[in-house]
Amino acid sequence: MMQKTWLITGVSSGFGLELTKQLLAKGDRVIGTVRNDEHVLALMQQYPETFFRYFLDMTDTAAIKALVENVFASLGTIDVVISNAGYGLFGAAEEVSDQEVIQIIETNLVGSIQLIRAVIPYFRKQKHGRFIQISSYGGQVAFPGNSMYHATKWGIEGFCESAAQELAPFNIGMTIIEPGGARTEFRYGSAKVAKLMPEYNGNPAHAFLPMLDEANGAAPGDPKKMAAQIIESAEIEPAPLRLVLGSQALESTISVLQTRIADFDKQRESAASTDFVE
Structure with missing residues (x-):
């Protein structure tokens, strides 16, 4: 099998x-x-010819474009782009601050979109390429206390599903990865929690708190x-357009989609009643 060149964002931890x-x-x-390259220093030493570390802030669109241009200029090609960088934000919609709303959207959603957009012209010219977008089964299933994270994942899934249809004629593939809970730093370390309000104590919005403590059972x-x-x-x-990872994630997704379809089926008559009758 031929050597491939991969561009992966957010490689200091997790997936x-x-x-x-x-x-x-x-x-x-x-x-x-x-x-922060603290966790990849050993890889830099072990693989000096095949691992190339770059610093990147996913909220800096100009830096994303410059990185992509630099990589193609220096290496000639990228075969696969894995848009992985992102984080979780927990808290009720009322509890998250304005800045927290902006930051997670710019990182998880806008950053991922701009990365893909920056690479598309190069993939078109080389007439091949594969995008892999790390989403979550939270891109299909929503839980209380996680509204802003879901907003970014539902958003990036819509973007990717549309872009996949635009790119297929150019031999460019797109896959959305929907993992369930995993034993990574995403849940036990990097997840951010809003300033919680006592008004939501005992509310489903705070049901996430036990999940963030490994003592309550690992993912x-x-x-x-x-x-x-x-x-x-x-x-x-x-x-494949979507790839679900984890049995619990798949079962939850299927259950939610079946319920959604059943709800839509009940609306056939009312939906049709709004059509023009010629």
Whole structure:
């Protein structure tokens, strides 16, 4: 199998770090972005010829465009882009601050969109490429106390589903990854919590609190196995539009979608009643 070149955002922890380790171990090249390189120093030393670390703030669109231009100019090609950088924000809609709203949208949603947009012209010119967007089963299923995170994931899924149809004629694939809970720093370390209000104590909005404490039981997902499936998905032709990782995530998604369809089915008569009758 030929060596591939991967661009992955957010490789200092979680899925990004695990993906990078597995790809480098099998001989591929990885361009990995970080905000702090503390956790990738060992990889830089171990793989000086195939691991290229860049600092990147996903809220800086000009920096995203400059990075993409630099990578294509220096390496000639990228085969797969994994848009992974992002974080969780917990708290009721009323509890999150204006700045927290802006920051998570700019990081998780706008940053991912701008990364994909920056790469598209290069993928078109080389007549191939694969985008892999790390979303969540929270891009299909919504829970209380997580409204802003869901807003970014539902948003990026809509963007990707539309863009996938635009890019398919250029031999460019798009896959949305929807993992369930995994034993990564995302849940136990990097997740942000809004300034909680006592008015929401006992409210479903604060049901997330036990989940953030590993003492209450670890998440079911194995990051190594999940990363391996994400990597394997890049070889599937045509690109699968969505890939759900984790049995609990899949069951929850199916249940929610079945309920949604049943609700829509009940509206056939009322929906039709609003059509013009010629």
